[in-house]
Amino acid sequence: MWKIGLTGGIGSGKSTVADIFSSLGITIIDADLIAHQLTQPGNASFNEIKKLFGENFIDSNGELNRKKIAETIFSNPSKKTDLENILHPRIKQCMLQEIEQAKYNHYIVLVIPLLLESNFIDLVDRIIVVDADDDIRIQRIQQRDHRSEEQINDIINSQLDRNKRLQRADDILYNNGELGVLRDAVSRLHRQYLEMSS
Numbered sequence: 001m002w003k004i005g006l007t008g009g010i011g012s013g014k015s016t017v018a019d020i021f022s023s024l025g026i027t028i029i030d031a032d033l034i035a036h037q038l039t040q041p042g043n044a045s046f047n048e049i050k051k052l053f054g055e056n057f058i059d060s061n062g063e064l065n066r067k068k069i070a071e072t073i074f075s076n077p078s079k080k081t082d083l084e085n086i087l088h089p090r091i092k093q094c095m096l097q098e099i100e101q102a103k104y105n106h107y108i109v110l111v112i113p114l115l116l117e118s119n120f121i122d123l124v125d126r127i128i129v130v131d132a133d134d135d136i137r138i139q140r141i142q143q144r145d146h147r148s149e150e151q152i153n154d155i156i157n158s159q160l161d162r163n164k165r166l167q168r169a170d171d172i173l174y175n176n177g178e179l180g181v182l183r184d185a186v187s188r189l190h191r192q193y194l195e196m197s198s
C-alpha cells in the first residue's frame with residue numbers, strides 16, 4: 001500500500017483535495033482531525049495542554065480555547081515547541097494505528113499540514129503539495145473565516161517558503177482555478193496511484 005502525504009500552505013485547498021480523494025473511495029487520515037480528537041476534555045493531551053497554558057485557556061464550556069492557543073504560540077516559539085512535543089508523538093501513534101487498519105488498500109492519503117516542517121515525513125512514500133497564489137488563498141480564507149488580510153499574511157509568512165515546499169513535492173496540484181479543474185487533476189493522480197500500486 002502506498003501512503004501519499006498531502007500538504008500545502010494555509011488555505012491552499014488541502015481539505016478540498018482530501019474530500020475529492022474521499023469521493024473516489026480513498027481512505028483519508030487527517031492529522032488535524034486526530035489532533036482535535038486527542039485534545040477533547042479529559043484526554044491525556046488535554047490535561048497536559050491545560051497544565052502548559054493554564055486555566056485561562058479553557059473555555060466556559062470546558063474545552064480548549066484553540067484560537068487563544070493559536071494566537072499565543074504564534075509569538076512564543078518555546079510554547080509552540082512544548083505544545084508540539086505533547087501532540088506530535090501522539091498524533092503519529094494514532095496515524096500509525098489508522099495506517100495499519102487501512103493496509104489492504106491500494107493507496108491512502110494522509111493529510112498533514114506540517115508534513116515538511118515536522119517529523120511526520122517517514123510516514124509517507126510520496127508527497128502531494130497543493131499550491132495556489134497568495135492573493136487567491138487570502139481571498140478564499142477571508143470568505144471562509146472572516147479573518148483580516150493582515151492576519152492571513154502573518155500566517156503565510158510564518159509558514160514554510162512556497163518554493164521550498166514545491167521543491168519537495170513528487171506531485172503538485174495547482175489550485176488557482178475552478179473546482180472542476182482541481183477535480184480533474186485529482187482524478188488523474190488517482191489513476192496514476194492506482195497504476196503505481198497494482
Ligand code: ATP
Nearest residue numbers: 009010011012013014015016140144177178179182
Ligand atoms: P487550511 O490550511 O486553513 O486548513 P486548506 O488548505 O484545507 O485550509 P481548504 O479549506 O480546502 O484549504 O480551502 C480553503 C477555502 O477555499 C475553502 O473555503 C474551500 O472551499 C475554498 N476552495 C478551495 N479550492 C477552491 C477552488 N478551486 N475554487 C473555489 N474555492 C475553493
